[in-house]
Amino acid sequence: MENTRDRKDFQFLPKGGEMGELIRTHDWTKTSLGSIDTWEISLRTTLGTVLNSAFPMFLFWGEELLCFYNDAYRPSLGIDGKHPAIGKKAEDVWSDIWDFISPLIRQVMTTAKPVSFQDQLVGFYRNGRMEDIYWTFCYSAAFDDGGKINGILVTCTETTETVLTKRKLEESERRLRSMIGQAPVSIGIFQGKDYITEIANAKALEMWGRTSEEVLNKPILEAMPELQSQGIKELLDEVYTTNKIFRAGELPVQLRRNGKLENTYINFSYEPLYNADGEIDGIMTVGVEVTDQVITRKKIEESERKFRLLADSMPQHIWIADPQGNINYFNQSVYDYSGMSKEQVATEGWLQIVHPEDRENNIREWTKSISTGTDFLLEHRFRKHDGTYRWQLSRAKPQWDEDGNIQMWVGTSTDIQEHKNFANELEKQVRTRTAELVQLYESLKKSEERYHLMVAEVQDYAIIYLNRAGIVENWNIGAQKIKGYAAHEIIGRSFSNFYTEEDQNSGLHLSLLNMALKTGKASQEGWRVKKDGSLFWASVVITAVHNDKREVIGFSKVTHDLTDKKEASDALNAKTIELEEKNSELQRMNKELQSFAYISSHDLQEPLRKIQTFASRIVEKEYENLSDKGRELFNRMQRSAEQMQALINDLLAYSRTNTAEHIYQKVNLGSVVDKIKQDLQEELEEKRAQITVENPVEVNVIDFQFQQLFYNLISNSIKFSHPDRPLRIGIITNKLSGESLSTRNLPRDRDYWHIAVSDNGIGFESEYSERIFELFQRLHGKSEFKGTGIGLSIVKKIAENHNGMITATGEAGQGATFDIYLPVERQLPTENKLRPVG
Template identity: 65%
Template sequence: MKLNSTHKANNLLFLENSGQMGKLIREMDWDNTNLGPISNWPVSLRTTLAIILHSSYPMFLFWGDELICFYNDAYRPSLGKEGKHPAIGKRGKEVWPEIWDFIGPLINDVVTTAKPVSYSDQLVPFYRNGRMEDVYWTFCYSAAFDDNGNVNGVVVTCTETTETVITKRELQESERRLRTMIAQAPVSIAIFQGKDHVTELANSLALQMWGRREDEVLGQPILEAMPELKSQGIKELLDDVYNTGKTFSTSEFPVQIMRKGNLNMAYLNFSFEPLLDTSGNIEGIMALGIEVTDQVISRKGIEESEKKFRLLADSLPQFVWTADPEGNLNYFNQSVFEFSGLSQDQLINKGWLQMVHPDDRKNNFRTWEDSIATGKDFSLEHRFRRHDGTYRWQLSHAKPQRNDDGIIQMWVGSSTDIQEQKIFLDELEKQVKERTAELLELNESLKKSEQRYHLMVEEVQDYAILYLNPEGIVENWNTGAEKIKGYKADEIIGKNFSNFYTKEDRKSGLPKRLLGLAAKKGKALQEGWRVRKDGTLFWASVVITAVHNEKNEVIGYSKVTHDLTVKKESDDALKEKQAELEQKNIELQKMNKELQSFAYISSHDLQEPLRKIQTFASRIIEKDHDTLSENGKYLFKRMQLSAERMQSLIDDLLAYSRTHNLEGDFERINLNLIIEQVKQDLSEELLQKNAIIETDKTCMVNIIPFQFKQLFYNLISNSLKFAKPEEPVHITIKNEYVLGKLLEGEYFQEDTKYCHITFSDNGIGFEQKYSEKIFELFQRLYGKTEYPGTGIGLAIIKRIVENHYGVITAQGELGKGATFNIYLPVDD
């Protein structure tokens, strides 16, 4: 191929306003090149370059026998950094050696035939940005003619499509993963298109649940593929979702399905959800479901078993009763009704404490509450009133029934008459006291000393106390550790404490995680199986505490282990005298395990007897005021005050129990409306305290309004209650939106937006170390005489926040007020 030159007008007008590449061409020394000075360039070259340099579309030119390279500003970014730029004036083969095997033949074809060549999304990897890169192009090679009309070069019009190609591949891969996820989902998934509900997709679980093969349903209206569904209401449900766009969901829906030629009854949990096209119109329905036939049949079997057990329990002479996990009694056998003369309605509505002797009720309530709080077995001797008005001693036992995860599901209890045994024991105790009174008095001091000594030794021996270095190596060993774990000191010191853990725990990294938790939090608590020297297992309660030096660096860990495997019965004397009774209790406990009944006795059932106490006390004061002594009046006043405190406690307990359920509908509402309602309710109290409440523009949140009214009522009431006497109350309520990823704490989701409510006052405050304790039930930091209350208000607040999937924290300083931070997730 030979370069033909035609010398025309000697000017550089074609390079004016031609960008950086035009400037580069103008500044280059062309005199020593085959092209020669720009003034000698042929008109065809200058014209072609004028078109290229003034185009906003990426263009490249190979010119002459040596295929000299030219390109415009739009093409320049495609060459990247640390690559081929500047390539203007260089030979084509010199600039593109790595791809010349591909583009060289293309250029030759165009020059030879004058026919254009084009490609779409073609991979043409070349060197740029300091490395070889895979680059995709859509381009066209077309002939460039000289002044004589002969092909003298190639014009490349191109655009880089690398991002488009990669995006297409990612979309294809995303669709593949989505279909794979649907196919492997743990629930049945199907998609029906159009008003005829044609099956477009069904995963393996859906086909299994339907009893159909894929080729029997895909592309077919589901009601034609499964005609047995037509008369069972499924068509109406599908039509309603398709026509209204409302999601339908149900549980334990009974439906007959043809499987392997037989019509079988199945129970399904499923939902129909409308699918919308890009215009928002309904184009189909997605069905999600899971079969629960086995669970429904199993539950019905349990209900039948429970019915039989109730018949058995009603035939027993002992009292048999059950309670829910919160301690509310919900079942009594027939013996209870026959003994008390009370009906089931009377026991349920007025409470079981009416059977208990008044002198025993306080201890009864305290012991029962302790068992509910700790999960310990309940055991108590107390007196029950018989239908003739006499009281008889009963021995009551109750055990928690736990599920496989150790969570208490119910309490099963029994009460046995021990009136005769109690009379005998009381008489025996009286005689022993009379005969040993003098000896007890003389030796009381020595006995207390011995008890303290033996208790100390017993506690030390019952706890394995050891010291670990930062890597978990045992450095110290006590007698209790030898007793519990079986190793002597010289056998274990210098070895890692992971030797005490099971193979599974070591494999999962539990020992290392516990040390990490202790280093981070200061303390790690855990219960689990541990291994003795002889290979036997014991259940251990473990506390690992990080030990720090003066620079607050972790220098080791103290580890305390308590063996909880065996529980020794404390009252051997009682067991010996009541062997026969214990045997009956054991048999009764075996039967009690079958009880599965749950019901509800709410806190307000206690209010009726309390109202009677208040009413009768008021009547006595009104009618017999003059006949009562001063001491009698004082005692009645004390009784009324106690009843009022009990009424307040019951009201707070009732309010707290109501917060355990999400009563009411969630509404999207401005919090200022709630705050204004509470300010109206507390207007007199706010006026008395000269209180000022400042609020700013609040968040819009989804809440249960009456619960949040209770929340702000309690917060403002607390500020009024714990105000400084000499200062007006100043309350500030601020709000802001904040992203979860900016918040510290494991309770926050990074991709969730929260409404942060800050409630501050200038009251008496509290010490920061009580910032978590104040949210516990019945917790008070000040005496009742200083600040009245039940210690439930903040527990209610925390429960309400948790009902809304939120988080609440408290900050305080004595004498400087308190601040409560509430974080509520916001649904955009």
């Protein structure tokens, strides 16, 4: 076999792979080359190189440009394509691209200069279709054994994938740029440490307030100098050095736009950009301006804050619920009132505040409002923090949106405890009053019935109703009994029938009716006439009867028969007169008795005086003739007589204070004392006495009685002066109101002189302060002090005669004080006039 032989003969083929085998087995005899063993050495050498290369290679040889290629080239021909093309003419194989490669081949064949292409599109048929194939290739001349160009050696690499990948990359970048350019957010890319602006999309330029010329390829901080003072550089540096992404939300930034600085709020990020070596070489910023949103939100926040402030300052409870009825807001008042914290209300629920008894109703009403959208209105009790419950009036109204859906509920609760109390009280009062009125009405009804019965049945009084003209219209049993007429006999007749002819003539009955008409009432007592003509003593009261309009429509006339009483009264009057007569007789007798006291004491003086005269005669004429014993007895007799005389004098003075005429006159206290000083000169000198009168006022008194009063008081002081010291008498006067003397049992409606007479005598025990004024009371034995025991009784009598009083206070061994109170203004005398006595 030729084949076996060929294998032995052609050393360039054995390692020629699949293509080497194809060359060996190809029938070359029908070609211009002839059988392999005839081929030129240069061809065999060149083929050996081609077949042994791992790099795709192709060879055109000979005049017919027969095609050779190695295994590495084979894939480029694809499936169902030009393979196997070994040994075929180039023009046949590459007919589809012959126009392109033919000139190249001629050029190399003639010039011997290689021609190379990079990524050249040389598409041809393979894989069942025309494919666009990119090549990087070189056509170089191949020489025959004679050194003549006899072929073209093609080294090539298919770069279709590389080219397509590169194309895709370029497309991707183009798309990215387009995307950045059209992005709805602002995007910028800053290159290098100087942050030179490489990319800034329209949004970014708009945000920055710059044109692309102003920023592109310039350091951004130079293009936007206003950023320098706002910490932006520091942010960029931070990202650049740490490689960490920086993100900011609503960062306030001032940007110069349209020539002026504007306050803006921006959400943005700075992201590091890396080069192929993974080193940072730029920063990308992506941002959105949110100024309007922030401002709007801030406005909403402010508005919300104001609302809460307002709501919290309201005394009412305010609450807001969502459309489902869940309360999601309470104002501060709710927390303050309930004492519950927000958390408590949120977790335990607002229903805790509502009185347990009101909860069920509350839920029912609330649910009804939520489901129907009608206003919520309810009175219920809320628990206060101190545990008490107070009534509240709660209202809630739905808030509708434009579409007619409920947005929320706004509710208030107002404390109505006071109203409630008031209303309850009012209600109670109305109930009570109503009950009272009903009762009153019923009792009135009964009372009226009783009244009619009573009036009809009254027997002791004639009760008659007269119309305005005085015609009898009603008549009771009493009237019949007293006046003698039966009802049918008198009704319709004038009441003048009851009056005597004389009274009728004088018009008494009409006068009484007139008076009742004018004043509402007329009463009179007088004689009236019965049916039988006899008289009775009547007590009559006529009262006007009014209608609702206060007009007089008639009269009620009540008549009582007082004939018996009149007789009794007449008898009583007679008795009274008799009594009065007896009384004045008694007074007369009393006067006489007083006169008798006066006269008898006067008459007693006569014989006493004569006894004294006789005694003095005996002393003068016959004393020597008496024995010693006789003289002593005689002296005792004289002393007794003196004592008796003093007694009689005082008795006379005492009785005179009763009987004497009371003539008041202005008397000066100082003059009174001066006169007494004269009268008692000797005694005062003997006691080395001094009398001082402080404020010697003028008093309105009965002169001689007043003299007597002081005479007695000063005599008393002299009589009871202290043996070891000179007598001092002080008289002090001042004016006092009756009110201030309320304890003294004196009329309070007038002013009083208070005259205090004090001495430094022997005084008296305070227990005797009342007794010393009693008649014939003596505190000391007769042997110690002379006295009749009448002097101070006279003083008291005189003080009382002046409508005044006297009190005494004393301290044994220290002195006594007499306090005299006399009205400043003269009082009417209470005693009768004196009848002169001879």
